[in-house]
Amino acid sequence: MRVLLINPKNEDLYNPAYWPPLGLLYVGTALHSDGNDVRMVDLALDPLPDVSYQPELIGISCTTSNYLAVKGIIGVCKERWPGVPVVVGGPHVSILPEDGPRLGADITVVGDGEETMLQLARNGHNGHSSLVVSHPVDVNRWPIPARSLIGAHRYAARELGHPSTSLMTQRGCPYQCAYCCKWAGYDRVRYRALSNVVEEVEQLKAAGYRSLRLFDDELNLNERRLLALCRAIKPLGMEWVCLVRANLFNATQAMAMVEAGCRMIQVGVESGSDAILRGVNKSCTVQDNSRACRMAKAAGLQFWAFFVVGLPGESKATIEETRQWIIDNRPDMFSVYTFQPFPGTKIHENPSHYDIQFPSPLPYDQFALGIRGTAARPLHCLVSTASMTSEEIVEARRYLDTDVRQEVGL
Ligand code: B12
Numbered sequence: 304m305r306v307l308l309i310n311p312k313n314e315d316l317y318n319p320a321y322w323p324p325l326g327l328l329y330v331g332t333a334l335h336s337d338g339n340d341v342r343m344v345d346l347a348l349d350p351l352p353d354v355s356y357q358p359e360l361i362g363i364s365c366t367t368s369n370y371l372a373v374k375g376i377i378g379v380c381k382e383r384w385p386g387v388p389v390v391v392g393g394p395h396v397s398i399l400p401e402d403g404p405r406l407g408a409d410i411t412v413v414g415d416g417e418e419t420m421l422q423l424a425r426n427g428h429n430g431h432s433s434l435v436v437s438h439p440v441d442v443n444r445w446p447i448p449a450r451s452l453i454g455a456h457r458y459a460a461r462e463l464g465h466p467s468t469s470l471m472t473q474r475g476c477p478y479q480c481a482y483c484c485k486w487a488g489y490d491r492v493r494y495r496a497l498s499n500v501v502e503e504v505e506q507l508k509a510a511g512y513r514s515l516r517l518f519d520d521e522l523n524l525n526e527r528r529l530l531a532l533c534r535a536i537k538p539l540g541m542e543w544v545c546l547v548r549a550n551l552f553n554a555t556q557a558m559a560m561v562e563a564g565c566r567m568i569q570v571g572v573e574s575g576s577d578a579i580l581r582g583v584n585k586s587c588t589v590q591d592n593s594r595a596c597r598m599a600k601a602a603g604l605q606f607w608a609f610f611v612v613g614l615p616g617e618s619k620a621t622i623e624e625t626r627q628w629i630i631d632n633r634p635d636m637f638s639v640y641t642f643q644p645f646p647g648t649k650i651h652e653n654p655s656h657y658d659i660q661f662p663s664p665l666p667y668d669q670f671a672l673g674i675r676g677t678a679a680r681p682l683h684c685l686v687s688t689a690s691m692t693s694e695e696i697v698e699a700r701r702y703l704d705t706d707v708r709q710e711v712g713l
């Protein structure tokens with residue numbers, strides 16, 4: 304079957320064609336392995352095909368910030384290819400499946416899309432709007448994305464001074480941070496076999512990459528697995544960057560990671576206030592974050608801290624606590640986001656419990672504007688707390704990102 308897979312372009316990202324869309328690539332890989340004729344289009348790189356191409360099934364990936372873009376794309380598909388079933392999947396509809404029909408999709412897929420798309424391509428669809436709740440896939444069934452489907456070398460990612468690309472060695476996270484978007488089946492962690500991770504890294508090395516970004520939500524959820532992963536990829540001599548949880552991080556991990564080529568860890572520090580971290584159920588303290596930063600630096604790893612301004616309980620005093628954390632710990636890099644109340648998160652579901660106000664309905668297309676703005680679409684914040692208006696939150700972000708950055712010379 305001819306299957307067209309579409310990744311929307313998000314204009315609000317600094318470079319929408321930086322990392323390849325791994326999730327859609329996995330869906331394409333499964334379809335391709337079953338003999339389908341797959342055409343993948345990332346609208347950040349290429350336009351939609353014209354009518355001379357006739358797909359028999361269309362799949363589109365949807366995040367919350369791409370919601371409106373996806374609606375527009377589905378409209379174009381329905382006009383250009385009437386009668387061809389359109390399937391929507393991805394994080395937004397996995398969390399809010401009722402938005403699938405609102406987007407104009409015929410089929411809405413919750414969770415991992417590989418198996419379900421493959422079944423739809425095999426068995427067809429009856430034309431009625433339907434919802435399919437996928438079972439989490441076996442991550443070793445289609446472990447290595449077929450990057451040639453999208454021409455992954457066309458993406459611009461560079462890190463650690465080299466062309467870079469992304470991979471995932473595990474899926475899932477058991478933590479329950481109140482601001483994080485996870486679909487119902489995502490709590491259980493599924494690990495890829497190290498043999499196929501090594502095979503993928505070898506392929507990427509042969510393709511010319513020397514630097515990799517491991518997009519696993521938190522690479523150190525399981526220390527034994529992390530140490531085994533380090534041993535397995537060390538001989539390949541690649542450099543890499545990954546995200547870890549500070550409360551689980553320790554010197555043994557840091558040393559093993561450096562030896563295996565890790566050069567930088569990213570940590571969701573979020574805030575310099577323990578009250579805020581407790582309030583969002585981070586399961587991590589300010590001290591954990593400081594300790595992780597110290598240990599990383601001691602081992603020779605750079606520390607990239609992510610902060611979120613405007614979480615429940617944010618006030619001028621807690622912003623000062625975050626400033627103090629930055630001054631005391633001097634991360635090598637840091638990024639500051641304004642908090643966005645994603646649907647499906649605990650904070651979104653119960654704002655009064657969390658001391659957060661936001662407009663209803665929420666403007667989904669503005670959800671990627673929490674880190675940078677453009678002249679036409681200035682950076683902003685959708686929430687306010689009891690002590691801070693959304694304008695004050697935006698100003699606090701500017702203060703940390705500019706004034707405090709200068710203060711610490713970053
Ligand atoms: C890599 C990444 C990025 C990269 C994107 C690179 C790229 N081109 O993909 C960058 C850094 C640019 C980025 C940016 C942002 N991101 Co981001 N990102 C991720 C991350 C860590 C990994 C994505 C990934 O590859 N996953 C692995 C694959 C296997 O999973 P998947 O993408 O979900 O795909 C599976 C299913 O969803 C489904 N599926 C996906 N598409 C389709 C299509 C069809 C037809 C079907 C049937 C199924 C299907 O099948 C796939 C395979 O099983 C996720 C967290 C996560 N663990 O997923 C967050 C995540 C996707 N990001 C998130 C957010 C909030 C953002 C930002 C808004 C952050 C910001 N404030 O600016 C921006 C904007 C994103 C956007 N485009 O709209 C949220 C999305 C929440 C939401 N409701 O949309 C996530 C889920 C993090 C979280 N837990 O909160 N991000």
Ligand code: SF4
Pocket residue numbers: 476477478479480483484520521548571
């Ligand atoms: S923020 Fe990280 S640790 Fe918290 S639930 Fe999300 S993925 Fe897990």
